[in-house]
Amino acid sequence: MAELGLNEHHQNAVINYMRFARSKRSLRLKTVDSCFQDLKDSRLTEDTFTVDEVTEMLDGLKVVVHSEVESELINTAYTNVLLLRQLFCQAEKWYLKLQTDISDLENRELLEQVAEFEKAEFTSSGRKANSEIGKPKLAPLNEGGVSELLSKEITKLQDENDKLKARFKTLETQATSALDEKFKIERVLKDLHKVQGDQKFTLKTQEVADLEETLTALKADFEKTLTVSTENQKSLQDNLISTKHDLLKVQEYLSLAEKELDKKFQETAAYRNMKEMLTKKNEQVKELRKRLSQYEAED
Template identity: 75%
Template sequence: MRFARSKRGLRLKTVDSCFQDLKESRLVEETFTIDEVSEVLSGLQAVVHSEVESELINTAYTNVLLLRQLFAQAEKWYLKLQTDISELENRELLEQVAEFEKAEFISSNKKPVLDSIKPKLAPLNEGGTSELLNKEISRLQEENEKLKSRLKTIEMQAINALDEKSKLERALQDLQLNQGDQKDYIQSQDMSELENTVAALKNEFQRTLDDQTETQKSLEENLATAKHDLLRVQEQLSLAEKELEKKFQQTAAYRNMKEILTKKNEQIKELRKRLTNSRVFN
């Protein structure tokens, strides 16, 4: 309260000095026009507005720093603080604070009104800091006991898991031995079946190869026969062509055509001879 009162007093003095400076610097004439008065008031308003704004901002920031210190101390001792913003606008409480300030600065012997009305915060415990530390130690010891109990439970679970693992490993070994014997028996049976299958495949392949050989021989014989038949047919066609040509030459039409061609050839020869003679004379 003393700090806030001193800061408020400094700001009020600053505002008063603003008015005093205005009186001494501007109010030197006897008469002023409306515009001059308006200008003077506007300048004074700007100065006072700036001062008041600075005071309000500074007060808000100061309160933030104060609360920050209190919260840091509360956090150090694991305290949970609660605030009620609505109480900051309680007119009754604000009047009590004003009365407390007046009583504090008017007479130091007078009992503050705020203390008689607003109860103080109840202490955390009767023992103070040492009792708080004892409570924290007790809490940590209880948590330690819980962790020890949990550790024992986990150890028992781990031992049971190891025993179960050993049993499973022995069962797996026995199963692998049994599977090994069965595997040898199965492998012998598989080898026998595989040999039989290979033999059957060999026989089937040999039969297929023999069938292909016989088929190839038959195809070769058929091909040779077809070649002979083709030669015989070609020879018959050649004889038939010759016979047909011979018969055609014996026909009357062929003889007449041959005589006509002979005459025509003779006429052509005669014309060529005449043509040659006429060129010589020319």
Template identity: 70%
Template sequence: MRFARSKRVLRLKTIDSCFEELKDSRLVDETFTVDEVREMLDGLQVVVRGEVETELINTAHTNVLLLRQLFNQAEKFYLRLQTDISELENRDLLEQVAEFEKTDFKTPNKSNQESNKPKLAPLNEGGVSELLNKEIARLQEENDKLKTRLRTLETQAMSALDEKTRAERALKDIQKVQGEQQEINCLEDTVAALKEDYEKSLSANAASQKDLQENLVSAKHDLLRIQEQLNLAEKELDKKFQQTAAYRNMKEMLTKKNDQIKDLRKKLQRYEPDE
């Protein structure tokens, strides 16, 4: 209340200074028009409104900070505080607070008054404190149980993770073996297909070789037959050529020429024996 009273007094002084400033700065003439008076009042209204609004906002925010401190302290002792907004407009209580403020600041001997004011009863072990201690003990015990359970769950989770890791490794090994087996099967199928193709090729080559041999033998026979036919035809042609007149004439001419050459050689040997 002293803090609020000091802030209120400071704000009232500020408002008074606004009026004094208006008097000193504007009220220098003896007569004013209606418009001039209205202008001065409007300006004063704006200034006073701003000061009052600032004070109200500051008071509200200050109360929020105060309540926040109280509630934070209450949370440390697991207390649940509740407020009743309707009590803030109770005229009787507001009058009691105003009377309390008046007597508090008007009493000269404040030390005696402070000692005579009623005090809050301290928390004893048999009342709320005992309940709080029991609640704290219960929460600590529950917290210990939760920690134990958490450690158990962590152990189980680690075991499950290890099992999962081993299972994944085993699965990878199985997949690797299956992949290798599939490759082996593919290679076996490829080898079998190549072997089958090779056997087919051998069979085809054997058949083609046999056909070639047969064709070669047949070609040889045909060649011999054709050569024989050619020899016969050649003999036949020679025989027929020898029976022609031209052949006989040519033969006679060659015979005569040979005889002439013989005679010439004899004469030549007679005249030129050394050569």
């Protein structure tokens, strides 16, 4: 099967967008076909036509088809802009600057590669692809990449937290040993005080005080490091929740945009022209029935 040089996650995203584009293209082609069919049904009711009548029909059809093609091209451009906006927004959250090469958009070799990929993908998918194409919908913003990175960062912080806890236990063990040594030294100092006098006892007491100060400083430094790690983990979890909320808002916006597109389609010139053609056709049918009834009355 043809490949685009992407990983599995990104290739699936490309397939979803191509499925969305195919559904929109199929819908627009059906609309163009209906324009020609309406012209046949509504205007081609006689055996002969004058040049002016043919010119008028072709001009009317030209306006309708031109409007449909222009609307589709504009919609495709806007859709691509929305897709790029999704990618850029995700990149900016991680302080990345993506680059694009416009010249590659006209690279015939790359375009043929994409065409082969589309052909291989949608012909091999069979009925599954066709059933999914029959229900066009806007592709939501994929949150897997952001969540995965945040999860990795949280896991990394948890590993560091575990290491700090292990270090704390080690320091605690060392502190216990130091206290035991302190008690031993105090007992030794008491014995020495009886033998050597108050001067040497004061010197040993100062050494014990220095040892206690060092132990207190080590505990304070460890507690400070543990607090900073906990705060960073909480901040990352809050960012993950906020990101998911933003993604839900974007999905809701895309759903509203799809409904708005359907509503705008009914307000387009093509839709009104088709409606006018159907009205004219109905009037012509009524006129023909009226004439026919007159002939039957005379007979």
